[in-house]
Amino acid sequence: MPELPEVETTKRGVSPTLTRARVDAVTVRCAALRWPVPPELAATLEGATVLSVTRRAKYLLIGFAHGTLIVHLGMSGSLRFVPPGTPPEKHDHVDLVLSPVGAMPTVLRYRDPRRFGAWLWHAGAPEHHPLLTRLGPEPLSDAFSGEHLYKVTRNKSVAIKQALMDNALVVGVGNIYANEALFHAGIRPTRPAKRLTRDDCARLAETIKAVLARAIEAGGSSLRDFVGAGGEPGYFQQTYYAYGRAGEACRHCGATIEAIRQGQRSSYYCPHCQPC
Numbered sequence: 001m002p003e004l005p006e007v008e009t010t011k012r013g014v015s016p017t018l019t020r021a022r023v024d025a026v027t028v029r030c031a032a033l034r035w036p037v038p039p040e041l042a043a044t045l046e047g048a049t050v051l052s053v054t055r056r057a058k059y060l061l062i063g064f065a066h067g068t069l070i071v072h073l074g075m076s077g078s079l080r081f082v083p084p085g086t087p088p089e090k091h092d093h094v095d096l097v098l099s100p101v102g103a104m105p106t107v108l109r110y111r112d113p114r115r116f117g118a119w120l121w122h123a124g125a126p127e128h129h130p131l132l133t134r135l136g137p138e139p140l141s142d143a144f145s146g147e148h149l150y151k152v153t154r155n156k157s158v159a160i161k162q163a164l165m166d167n168a169l170v171v172g173v174g175n176i177y178a179n180e181a182l183f184h185a186g187i188r189p190t191r192p193a194k195r196l197t198r199d200d201c202a203r204l205a206e207t208i209k210a211v212l213a214r215a216i217e218a219g220g221s222s223l224r225d226f227v228g229a230g231g232e233p234g235y236f237q238q239t240y241y242a243y244g245r246a247g248e249a250c251r252h253c254g255a256t257i258e259a260i261r262q263g264q265r266s267s268y269y270c271p272h273c274q275p276c
Helices: 004-018 041-045 146-152 160-164 175-185 198-217
Strands: 022-028 052-056 059-064 067-072 078-082 092-099 106-111 118-122 258-262 265-269
Touching: 004 052, 004 059, 004 078, 004 106, 004 198, 022 041, 041 118, 146 198, 160 175, 175 198, 175 265
Parallel strands: none
Antiparallel strands: 022 092, 052 059, 059 067, 067 118, 078 106, 092 106, 258 265
């Protein structure tokens, strides 16, 4: 599933071309995504100009003067630019035909084999959309800190790995990057969140920021379907210390990486580097 670094990579890839481009046409080949694509989307967007491209959690927010197009990549979605007239493939569900400023027309194409993504329209401020109203702070912002993490985990008996994946606590720290951050912080994923000390939380908040920043720089992780807007894969998976490395030697100490199941997800840790 694309996580925050993959969505940020996508945002950075599409933003230069998409911002200030005019939408000439919208083609919806399959409206049956996680939530149905609004039937009036073409009429709403055709002729409108994109004013901004931002990200909130794992949502891409494409801003217009009269509202916001909210795009979620789901489990297998991707956006890429293709030349006009490029024949669609089986899983190419939505096209925005664009006239960018000072450039040739292009098509922003949405591909989603599992159809678990979303294309939604919101006429008001995006932060008031039901999907966005209860989201926690962005992990790379000043609002997310060790002190914030300490305060919001005081009454949480759930394991810290699962707590980090609660979007009300902090957004965008999915399974891959929670595993990696906990490894670098020296905290076992099973430790109850409320048992973390202030020092633990300060260290963990910093490792979350560092891991996500490195992943964004590497273009995210390409495990299955993710590619950037230009079709290029991410490379962060080549530097994993914990995620997906069960049975392999720890890159720090040589101990064997172990795997367990937590909340229907796999967690990976080093018993020596993450003693408790």
